[in-house]
Amino acid sequence: MTTQSHLERLNPEQRAAIETTEGPLLVLAGAGTGKTRVLTTRFAHILLSGHAKPWQILAVTFTNKAAREMRERISALIGEPAEGLWLGTFHALCARMLRRHAEYVGLTSGFLILDTDDQLRLVKQVVEPWRIDVKRWPLPGLLGVIQRWKDRGLTPDRVTGAEDCGYADGHARAIYAAYQTRLRELNACDFGDLMLHIVEILRTRPDVLEQYHRLFRYILVDEYQDTNTVQYLWLRLLARREGAPSNICCVGDDDQSIYSWRGAEVENILRFEKDFPGAKIVRLERNYRSTAQILGAAAGLIAHNDGRLGKTLRPGREDAQGLPVQIISTWDSDAEARDVCQRIETLRRDDHALGEMAILVRAGFQTRAFEERLVQFGIPYRIVGGLRFYERAEIRDALAYMRVLINPVDDLAFERIVNVPKRGVGTAALQKLHAEARARRSGLAEAVESLLQSDGFRGKSRERLASLMDVFSGQRRTLEKEGHVVAVNGLLEDSGYLEMWRNDTSPDAPGRLENLKELVRALADFGTLGEFLEHVSLVMDAEGAAEEARVSVMTLHGAKGLEFDTVFLPGWEEGVFPSQRTLDEGGDKGLEEERRLAYVGITRARHRAVILHAASRRIYANWQESMPSRFLDELPDEYVEREGETPTRRDRQDYSGFFSNSVFSDSQNSTMAPLVAKRRRVSPVHEDLMNSAPQIEVGVRVFHQKFGSGVVVSADRGATEVAFEESGTRRVMSSYLQVMSD
DNA sequence: GTCGTTGGCATTTTT
């Protein structure tokens, strides 16, 4: 096996990114520039050229999917299974390290990893002495505050008073400390702790750090732009070795940083050269995915952001000429969905695979409209995202049963299942249980046994709880004798859990049973139940069933890293995209992140990108007028084609009042926009209309298709405020108003 | 303790 063969068919930049093995290296990899290929080939290159043994390379990703893909591709390159590598997600790798040194942070190596439900249950307990008004300070928000601190590498003692920003009346820091104490008592970690604890250990135990410095000769990091502060600290601790070069290679794209709200710090990538002196930077700019038009449109858009490291995607393919990016204006969100479906239909007739089309939305609520239409059109689709496999209630329940099986003092799990199926244990009984457990200084399960003996339960609930405890002890014996698959089957059966779903008449019950079957099937792939649970808490994700011929509907965030022949990008309207909330909370930074999200969206497309916006959108209960997104104006004209145009911001002034006595009679039939005019090609008829249009002024009576008649309260450029008779005062676009002649 | 009703509410979510 020669190294050379792997370096063939790489462009010079990719080659440089692979062959520059020594010293810090930042690979700025634009969308579709062969990032994964570089990462995996680099890994293989280091191995095959004898620079390091497999276990001396640390390779970090964010998602399990990325880790899996990398592992597979490395296997293919080196011609053997890639096992025993330090390759995985930040969290999985940290968990692995933490199991080795858990005692330094007051845990044992068998610590439990909590899911979000557990966290909530725990914080609920912890917060009690503070008598927090949970209406004002919802607990998930409190957990969010704590999580942000953990993202930044702040243990409770590192949180300053000023940081305690007032959530929960300034008690957040104290609650955080108490929460951490409880976790320790339970020998448990939440996700944030996996990073936080190991960083704390590396910070305070030079001997441990030294151990890893000797171990890891090379570090590879994927999606560096998405790292948060703890992750950055962890990498920096590991990479900066005394008297040796920092062989850290970070691959990322500052233009695709879209997770700041989860604690990601774009600054990490922007600062790379300062953090790692002598760093080299390689830019991958040749895009092998998209047509020149798509790249041009995306480049024009992202150029509006400041503070970029700077990178311009160039078409890398010969056949890169293609269609312009289409911008479609529609009357309302229904028409938008209909339009997309019709286009999908047309493409399908022309033999385009449905699996190669995607509808990428800004927010989850947008999917519903598409779902309905797709059903109506009979187009197979799948909603990607939503609840992942292990987040489903039945899976969590089953896992909780398993956790109690191998660990009778796992109170969080026990609390979850003690009354599922119903065993007559409500809040009162639960409180009694907690009291008993506290008194005996034992777990809840033991408290149940104790109360059963002392007649603490009556009637049916006594019977059922006794039976539950018997099932657990019985299946624990089975576990030893016949293994975990048999034991778990027995447990779920005898506890009545499966029966509960069989008796459930709701339409999703069969699906849930199917999921449970799937879960039990997966058990067999693991040697022990403990291994399985570890895997599940860190790694298990919905491995989508083989790529079917379905249109994908997902959020822009969810689409990162994917590509499709055709991408539909609906809802490009001010307030929706860019999202009003981001604008309010994040200001200019927020806007830039939204723009990056738009950039991510466009660059998912290989051949066709279709952007849509609607003039009127139903959000929850009511219709809202919406302006075209400013991003539409930022797309360079030479790469786009506008159709069914409503005025964009740029020409709103010219067009306002434009349609007074007209026009949009057949909004229902037409998937075209209400306005027939095409940009920059205003016909004489239209000009005529424009000139003769009565002015919309304050006090004028107007009519609006959706809101009926009303009186203009204020008029300002395109946006006009109208007091409607039926629906109150609203801001609407004046081009949708007809002036009523008295 | 369970069931039904009401009222608040509603981005993005790699682990």
Place this chain on the structure above:
DNA sequence: TGCCAACGAC
């Protein structure tokens, strides 16, 4: 508009 959570009635 539709969902979930918290509360009140049996």
